[in-house]
Amino acid sequence: MAKEKIPRQKMPEQRPEDRRRNFQEVPFGYTPELAQLEASRCIMCKKPKCIEGCPVEINIPAFVALIKSGDFIGAAKKIKEANALPAICGRVCPQEEQCEVKCVIGIKNDPVAIGRLERFAADFERLNSQIEPPPLPSFTGKKAAIVGCGPAGLTVAGELAKLGHKVTIFEALHQPGGVLIYGIPEFRLPKAIVEAEVDYVKKLGVEIVYNAVIGRFQTVDELLSEGYDSVFLGTGAGLPYFMNIPGENLNGVYSANEYLTRSNLMKAYRFPEYDTPIAVSKKVAVLGGGNVAMDSARTALRLGADEVSIVYRRSRTEMPARVEEVHHAEEEGIQFQLLTNPVEILGDDQGWVKSMRCIRMELGEPDASGRRRPVPLKGSEFEMEVDTVVVSIGNGANPLVPQTTPGLNTNKWGNIIADEKTAATSKPGVFAGGDIVIGAATVILAMGAGKIAARAMHRFMMGIPEPSESEAQGMASSKS
Amino acid sequence: MNEIIYKKVLAESVKELRVVAPRIAKARKAGQFVIVRANETGERIPLTIADADPKAGTLTLIFQEVGKSTLLLGSLEVGDSIQDVVGPLGKPTHVEEFGTVVCMGGGIGVAPMHPIAKAMKAAGNKVIAIIGARNKDLLIMEDRMKAASTELHVSTDDGTYGVHGFVTTILQSIIDSGEKINLVVAIGPVPMMNASCKLTAKFDLPTVVSLNPIMVDGTGMCGACRVTVGGKTRFVCVDGPEFDGHQVDFVELVKRQRAYLKQEDQSRQEFLQHPDKRCFETAT
Numbered sequence: 001m002a003k004e005k006i007p008r009q010k011m012p013e014q015r016p017e018d019r020r021r022n023f024q025e026v027p028f029g030y031t032p033e034l035a036q037l038e039a040s041r042c043i044m045c046k047k048p049k050c051i052e053g054c055p056v057e058i059n060i061p062a063f064v065a066l067i068k069s070g071d072f073i074g075a076a077k078k079i080k081e082a083n084a085l086p087a088i089c090g091r092v093c094p095q096e097e098q099c100e101v102k103c104v105i106g107i108k109n110d111p112v113a114i115g116r117l118e119r120f121a122a123d124f125e126r127l128n129s130q131i132e133p134p135p136l137p138s139f140t141g142k143k144a145a146i147v148g149c150g151p152a153g154l155t156v157a158g159e160l161a162k163l164g165h166k167v168t169i170f171e172a173l174h175q176p177g178g179v180l181i182y183g184i185p186e187f188r189l190p191k192a193i194v195e196a197e198v199d200y201v202k203k204l205g206v207e208i209v210y211n212a213v214i215g216r217f218q219t220v221d222e223l224l225s226e227g228y229d230s231v232f233l234g235t236g237a238g239l240p241y242f243m244n245i246p247g248e249n250l251n252g253v254y255s256a257n258e259y260l261t262r263s264n265l266m267k268a269y270r271f272p273e274y275d276t277p278i279a280v281s282k283k284v285a286v287l288g289g290g291n292v293a294m295d296s297a298r299t300a301l302r303l304g305a306d307e308v309s310i311v312y313r314r315s316r317t318e319m320p321a322r323v324e325e326v327h328h329a330e331e332e333g334i335q336f337q338l339l340t341n342p343v344e345i346l347g348d349d350q351g352w353v354k355s356m357r358c359i360r361m362e363l364g365e366p367d368a369s370g371r372r373r374p375v376p377l378k379g380s381e382f383e384m385e386v387d388t389v390v391v392s393i394g395n396g397a398n399p400l401v402p403q404t405t406p407g408l409n410t411n412k413w414g415n416i417i418a419d420e421k422t423a424a425t426s427k428p429g430v431f432a433g434g435d436i437v438i439g440a441a442t443v444i445l446a447m448g449a450g451k452i453a454a455r456a457m458h459r460f461m462m463g464i465p466e467p468s469e470s471e472a473q474g475m476a477s478s479k480s
Numbered sequence: 481m482n483e484i485i486y487k488k489v490l491a492e493s494v495k496e497l498r499v500v501a502p503r504i505a506k507a508r509k510a511g512q513f514v515i516v517r518a519n520e521t522g523e524r525i526p527l528t529i530a531d532a533d534p535k536a537g538t539l540t541l542i543f544q545e546v547g548k549s550t551l552l553l554g555s556l557e558v559g560d561s562i563q564d565v566v567g568p569l570g571k572p573t574h575v576e577e578f579g580t581v582v583c584m585g586g587g588i589g590v591a592p593m594h595p596i597a598k599a600m601k602a603a604g605n606k607v608i609a610i611i612g613a614r615n616k617d618l619l620i621m622e623d624r625m626k627a628a629s630t631e632l633h634v635s636t637d638d639g640t641y642g643v644h645g646f647v648t649t650i651l652q653s654i655i656d657s658g659e660k661i662n663l664v665v666a667i668g669p670v671p672m673m674n675a676s677c678k679l680t681a682k683f684d685l686p687t688v689v690s691l692n693p694i695m696v697d698g699t700g701m702c703g704a705c706r707v708t709v710g711g712k713t714r715f716v717c718v719d720g721p722e723f724d725g726h727q728v729d730f731v732e733l734v735k736r737q738r739a740y741l742k743q744e745d746q747s748r749q750e751f752l753q754h755p756d757k758r759c760f761e762t763a764t
């Protein structure tokens with residue numbers, strides 16, 4: 001009982017007025033004392049509900065107990081049995097909807113801060129020890145090719161390497177990490193952490209080939225005929241949607257992907273030290289209400305904009321972004337134009353954005369998604385002065401691989417169709433997972449899909465038959 | 481890292497590099513390009529594959545030094561390496577036996593035209609090449625274009641070599657001569673492509689142009705390269721780079737190419753003023 005009296009521990013963080021103009025990480029993370037205090041709030045349930053909420057089934061009470069006892073490195077090792085990228089997930093997982101929402105402490109009080117503890121353990125291990133990979137089994141003689149070095153691809157690669165396979169990742173860009181490196185900004189996920197986590201996967205013997213756009217550089221069929229026994233497609237959801245309103249090709253209008261790629265991957269925030277330029281803006285409008293929109297808005301602020309607004313057509317309750325991100329954005333001074341929809345972007349004679357015409361919306365009847373449908377309010381049009389617009393309304397599937405891979409089926413949105421239980425596609429020996437299959441989702445779901453795919457690829461390459469339903473049940477329960 | 485094994489100055493500020501990239505040399509087709517990043521702090525810029533030698537595993541890149549990135553590339557020497565070369569990108573040129581194909585290359589556009597002319601000729605077409613430059617000293621690849629075509633015409637804006645006038649001047653006279661033309665391919669600065677398309681539209685000659693908007697990733701992920709073709713937004717890096725020239729909104733393309741003029745100028749000035757920074761910084 002006494003335990004529940006300890007409140008959920010906050011993470012110390014940069015003050016909003018300081019951080020709104022720098023790219024350093026916002027929270028500083030727990031100190032060992034805070035971490036132990038927070039860990040002591042966990043009652044170590046016999047049937048831990050929290051694990052059910054974690055897509056990769058980390059043994060949460062076990063690692064939390066190790067933190068409580070002061071064995072921080074042991075805690076990190078425990079997490080890594082199930083999750084190869086804990087410093088990343090501890091930072092970017094939507095914990096409030098996953099592990100933490102299930103925590104029993106959360107019924108009456110605030111749930112145990114599982115994500116923060118995970119992050120603490122991973123950071124402690126990285127900063128205080130030489131991270132050694134586990135002993136690897138001898139080479140199975142099988143080779144796997146992984147297309148895309150995002151969280152899905154990295155997970156499959158790590159898992160297969162641990163089973164003794166030779167693994168090569170082919171990545172289109174010049175750096176590993178997928179969205180972790182080009183999309184999520186430095187102030188939310190420092191790139192040094194992504195690099196450290198990728199290094200761990202490399203230590204498992206995984207080779208990464210950069211600048212390799214599969215479909216152009218080499219096709220999937222070529223990979224299969226050139227010695228790879230199976231192929232995993234983890235190419236992500238990297239096709240930006242636009243609004244299809246007039247004026248979208250004016251200078252100063254970006255997709256969130258372009259805006260964030262210039263800033264993160266190409267380090268335009270350090271121009272001219274780095275050569276890639278990005279717009280120098282005064283008034284920025286970010287269209288959309290998800291995490292990507294928050295990241296774009298907060299990046300714009302840090303790049304020096306005077307005024308940044310999120311323009312979203314529904315109300316705050318429907319915003320898909322994490323509450324924490326919205327809160328951070330608000331603290332930093334981002335403005336919210338809710339129930340507002342852009343109808344046209346207007347430019348000057350040089351082709352630069354100068355304003356945006358919007359219309360106010362009101363919420364009508366619920367639509368197919370169950371959310372109340374926004375309907376335009378007649379006569380409410382108004383003009384907003386802006387010099388930069390970042391369109392952040394979602395991403396679809398890049399068609400490059402499906403177009404060049406005969407026999408690979410996709411659905412009507414262009415996502416690759418893969419079996420939920422085995423990640424197998426319509427093409428023998430080819431597996432897929434992550435955003436390219438389920439559409440833009442989360443890091444941890446991409447990793448979960450990667451684990452499923454790795455197990456299936458292992459069986460496929462070794463000629464082990466699919467487990468029957470009951471065996472599969474047994475496997476699942478023996479894991480936790 | 482892709483090593484440079486050959487370098488040549490073709491004209492004032494136009495350089496040719498041959499770089500080692502075996503897989504790309506094998507996979508590439510006419511009309512495709514690569515994106516290069518000179519060093520760790522460099523930007524990603526697209527360059528057409530002007531030629532490739534699959535046996536030697538090399539690519540030929542020909543570029544004009546216009547700003548920081550191309551100046552930096554131009555400062556590399558044989559034995560140095562380019563940090564990243566990614567490709568082949570873009571859709572290959574649609575090559576078949578059309579009959580008579582006019583291949584027009586203006587300025588640095590002769591470089592991307594070269595592999596297309598070569599492929600068109602190999603497919604059995606009569607290739608009439610028209611190449612042009614502002615003056616004699618800026619004209620590039622005359623010999624290679626001669627070899628790649630059935631007949632070659634040359635123009636210079638100032639009349640210092642070949643026909644006095646533009647490549648369109650020559651195209652006009654070929655049309656006037658009554659030659660039956662099945663396809664025109666025009667590559668060069670936007671005004672040149674625009675003028676070529678205006679001319680060919682008058683005679684209903686199908687015309688393909690290769691567009692050069694600003695790019696970042698080159699894989700369809702960012703949308704920086706979007707252009708309007710036939711009223712629709714297209715991504716040049718994956719839907720192109722070649723499009724029906726009569727459908728392209730060239731006015732918008734020019735405006736979009738000028739999006740970073742200020743920053744480009746700043747980069748260029750800093751580069752020229754700090755010779756100490758010019759040396760090639762290799763990645764750590």
Ligand SMILES: Cc1cc2nc3c(=O)[nH]c(=O)nc-3n(C[C@H](O)[C@H](O)[C@H](O)COP(=O)(O)OP(=O)(O)OC[C@H]3O[C@@H](n4cnc5c(N)ncnc54)[C@H](O)[C@@H]3O)c2cc1C
Nearest residue numbers: 148150151152172178179183214236434435441442443446
């Ligand atoms: C700005 C932003 C913020 C986000 N914030 C969060 C967050 O806070 N929490 C969260 O859980 N999720 C977040 N997400 C979502 C999350 O990042 C993705 O769901 C996750 O990265 C998907 O992983 P993936 O491995 O499937 O694909 P990706 O991470 O997209 O990786 C795919 C990789 O494949 C490469 N590739 C593509 N095509 C080819 C090809 N033909 N050949 C070779 N390589 C190729 C790409 O270059 C890329 O590196 C965010 C996404 C964005 C864009």
Ligand SMILES: Cc1cc2nc3c(=O)[nH]c(=O)nc-3n(C[C@H](O)[C@H](O)[C@H](O)COP(=O)(O)OP(=O)(O)OC[C@H]3O[C@@H](n4cnc5c(N)ncnc54)[C@H](O)[C@@H]3O)c2cc1C
Nearest residue numbers: 525526527528543544547548549550692693694695737744
């Ligand atoms: C598909 C394609 C193929 C090309 N092939 C060739 C070629 O074979 N030879 C050649 O000399 N040039 C080629 N270009 C143009 C070349 O990419 C630009 O000249 C180069 O990027 C200029 O960079 P810079 O830093 O030297 O100059 P900057 O001073 O930065 O820019 C000069 C101008 O180049 C354009 N530019 C700038 N950055 C980019 C970028 N990231 N991507 C594209 N254009 C940019 C802009 O219009 C700008 O105003 C090609 C462009 C495309 C899109």
Ligand code: SF4
Nearest residue numbers: 054089093098099115
């Ligand atoms: S990986 Fe994500 S869902 Fe799983 S325990 Fe960690 S924070 Fe929770």
Ligand code: SF4
Nearest residue numbers: 042043045050103104
């Ligand atoms: S549900 Fe909460 S209290 Fe129970 S084990 Fe999990 S984290 Fe601890």
Ligand code: FES
Nearest residue numbers: 698700702703717
């Ligand atoms: S360059 Fe990014 S989509 Fe074409």
